[in-house]
Amino acid sequence: MTDKNATPKSAGVWTMIFTDVHFWVPTIVLLAGLVVLHWIR
Amino acid sequence: MESSAAKMILPSIESARLRKLQLVGIVCGFGAGAWLGAAEAPTKLVKLGVSPLVVSLLMVVGVFLARWSLPALIRGTGQVRADIRQAPHLIVWGILAGCLWAVANTLTIFAIRDIGLSIAFPLWNINSLLGIFWGYLLFNELRDAGKIRWLTVLGGALLMFAGATLLAVASSAQSPAEHPLRGIFAALGAGVLWGTMYVPYRKAYLTGMNPLSFIAFFTIGELGTMLTLAVAYGGGPDALFHQLELAKPVLFWLMLGGFVWVIGDLFQQYAAKYIGISRGIPLSNTNQLWGLLWGILVFGELRGLSTSLYAQVIGGSLLMAAGAGAIALSSVTGKEHARWKQAADREGQRYKVDAGYVEAGLSGNDSTNPGSQVSIQSARTWLDWLLVIAATTIFISLAVLARAPNMALNWPALAALAAAMLIFLFACGIALWKTTRFN
Numbered sequence: 001m002t003d004k005n006a007t008p009k010s011a012g013v014w015t016m017i018f019t020d021v022h023f024w025v026p027t028i029v030l031l032a033g034l035v036v037l038h039w040i041r
Numbered sequence: 042m043e044s045s046a047a048k049m050i051l052p053s054i055e056s057a058r059l060r061k062l063q064l065v066g067i068v069c070g071f072g073a074g075a076w077l078g079a080a081e082a083p084t085k086l087v088k089l090g091v092s093p094l095v096v097s098l099l100m101v102v103g104v105f106l107a108r109w110s111l112p113a114l115i116r117g118t119g120q121v122r123a124d125i126r127q128a129p130h131l132i133v134w135g136i137l138a139g140c141l142w143a144v145a146n147t148l149t150i151f152a153i154r155d156i157g158l159s160i161a162f163p164l165w166n167i168n169s170l171l172g173i174f175w176g177y178l179l180f181n182e183l184r185d186a187g188k189i190r191w192l193t194v195l196g197g198a199l200l201m202f203a204g205a206t207l208l209a210v211a212s213s214a215q216s217p218a219e220h221p222l223r224g225i226f227a228a229l230g231a232g233v234l235w236g237t238m239y240v241p242y243r244k245a246y247l248t249g250m251n252p253l254s255f256i257a258f259f260t261i262g263e264l265g266t267m268l269t270l271a272v273a274y275g276g277g278p279d280a281l282f283h284q285l286e287l288a289k290p291v292l293f294w295l296m297l298g299g300f301v302w303v304i305g306d307l308f309q310q311y312a313a314k315y316i317g318i319s320r321g322i323p324l325s326n327t328n329q330l331w332g333l334l335w336g337i338l339v340f341g342e343l344r345g346l347s348t349s350l351y352a353q354v355i356g357g358s359l360l361m362a363a364g365a366g367a368i369a370l371s372s373v374t375g376k377e378h379a380r381w382k383q384a385a386d387r388e389g390q391r392y393k394v395d396a397g398y399v400e401a402g403l404s405g406n407d408s409t410n411p412g413s414q415v416s417i418q419s420a421r422t423w424l425d426w427l428l429v430i431a432a433t434t435i436f437i438s439l440a441v442l443a444r445a446p447n448m449a450l451n452w453p454a455l456a457a458l459a460a461a462m463l464i465f466l467f468a469c470g471i472a473l474w475k476t477t478r479f480n
Contacts, residue, residue: 013130016392022179022240026137029237033144036230040151040223041274 058404059378065472066315067369069308070324072469074365075462076305078331083298085340093150094271095284096295101143101260101267103299108260110432111303112253113425115479124254127398131245132258138241139262145234147270148227155224162329163205164228169198169323171236176319180243181380183319190371197367198323204360205329211346211353239318242310247385248394249402252310253479256303293443296436308469316373317381323368330361331458338454 017023084096112121125132145165152161173194176182183191245255275281288295305328312321333354336342343354373381382403389399473479 010129013133013392017130017133020391022244023134023137025175025179026141026237026240029234030137030141030144033141033148033230033234036226037144037148037151037270040148040155040227 056375059373059375061476062315062404063372065476066312066321067324068472069469070312070316070321070369071327071365072465073305073309073312073321073325074327075331075465076301076308076328077325078305078328078333079335079458079462080298080302080305081332082335082339083294083301085336091288091291092271092275092284093154094147094275095281095288097143097146097150098267098271098281099285099288099292099295100299100302101146101264103296104303105260105264105299106296106432106435107300107303108256110429111307112257113421113428116251116253117421117425118428119420119422119425120251121254121257124250128245128248128250128392128394130392131248131250131255134241134244135255135258136262136265138238138255139259139264140266141234141238141241142259143263143266143270145231145238147267148231148234152224152227152231155220155227157224161224161228161231162332163202163209164225165232165235166205166326166329167202167229167232168236168239169326170202171233172239172322173198173319175237175240176243176317179240179384180247180317181377181384182317183377184380185376186374187376190374190377193367193371194319194323197364197371200364200367201323201326201361202364204357204362204364205326207353207357207360208329208333209357211343211350211357236322239313239322242313243318244388246310246314246402247381247399248388248392249385249399251402251479252307252314256307256310289442290444293436293439296439300436304466308465311469311473320368320371320373324365327361327365330358333358335458339451339458341449341451 084100112118149161149165152165173183177184183194186194242255246252271281272278275284305325309321309325312324315321316324337354343350385399385403388394389396
């Protein structure tokens with residue numbers, strides 16, 4: 001059965017995302033990619 | 042209040058079911074290669090002086106249309122809403138993956154401009170090696186897999202890389218590099234971005250999200266980023282509008298490329314879900330072989346080369362095929378799958394996702410009815426049909442406006458490759474339907 005109480009609130013979701021190390025891996029790579037793009041264009 | 046997610050321990054998936062899911066993942070990986078490789082074909086018909094950024098933007102518009110209409114047609118948008126309720130954080134991950142894709146795709150345009158497709162393509166295909174690294178480091182892939190499986194996956198990926206390099210050397214005979222350093226940075230950058238893009242993919246699928254829902258959010262990040270880049274680097278909104286006017290006769294071909302790409306990407310997503318990113322990405326990277334087949338057979342590229350260069354092309358292709366074969370044969374063992382489940386446990390606990398939902402997603406069952414391997418009837422609403430009708434109408438209108446390409450094409454070869462794609466489409470579609478009902 002689906003537990004509706006398990007669904008976190010919006011502010012909590014952002015906290016969970018920002019404290020997740022995994023989130024920063026693609027975010028940093030994305031920023032680095034934008035820098036490279038700006039340089040080579 | 043403590044949720045069921047807080048202390049979940051996911052039950053094991055029975056081994057027969059696991060084998061079936063892996064087979065589906067492998068078929069989808071090869072299907073992804075065929076469709077992703079063909080996605081470049083319509084763009085080859087575009088010979089106007091349209092900016093590469095606008096070409097990319099228009100492909101993404103095609104992608105956007107396909108990504109909202111196909112899920113609506115297959116499952117209905119109600120299923121997407123059900124997925125959001127269970128795992129709202131994945132909206133952010135989906136958008137982030139879309140942003141990564143858009144920047145990577147733009148980098149490939151500059152890479153092709155500076156060093157040519159044939160060199161750039163294998164460079165950005167390092168994404169599969171990076172995918173293996175992220176899969177191992179972040180999601181327990183290949184842990185407890187044993188030496189033989191490590192050898193086949195890593196060896197297969199390296200074989201594919203070597204094959205891709207041979208193909209690049211062979212076909213670069215026709216495209217001398219203009220700005221080698223910039224081009225190499227762009228191609229490598231694209232590879233790193235695409236390799237890292239699979240982190241959000243895996244994150245989503247370990248948490249049980251359906252690929253059809255994930256791509257809906259992915260495309261928002263993709264279109265938003267592409268539009269921003271096109272305006273920022275294309276000289277502002279007026280210049281962009283002028284370019285779009287110029288591109289009117291070729292809009293259909295570009296958006297068709299985007300549509301074909303979406304189908305390939307959808308299969309890639311299912312491959313990432315059922316065999317992980319360490320195996321799924323290399324298999325979908327067989328797209329280079331398909332791209333080469335389209336180039337040589339349909340568009341007459343590489344004509345008049347020396348025998349040694351043809352030998353390189355054949356050798357490179359065989360290496361890639363051997364590498365893909367090795368990876369396809371490297372099945373996930375029960376021990377390794379147990380490590381995947383640990384990663385899924387961790388994700389579920391961190392984001393407080395319902396254990397039944399996560400388990401249903403991992404085993405390819407209906408997450409809204411976790412105990413069942415058969416989906417509840419996906420009810421489509423008027424909104425779903427509206428999305429499908431709107432996308433179809435736009436494509437038909439653009440097809441009417443489109444100008445027929447003034448190029449010599451090998452039509453029998455085109456028909457044969459299109460038939461091969463359809464075979465993959467049916468094979469993947471039937472495998473997914475029979476095993477998971479697209480769950």
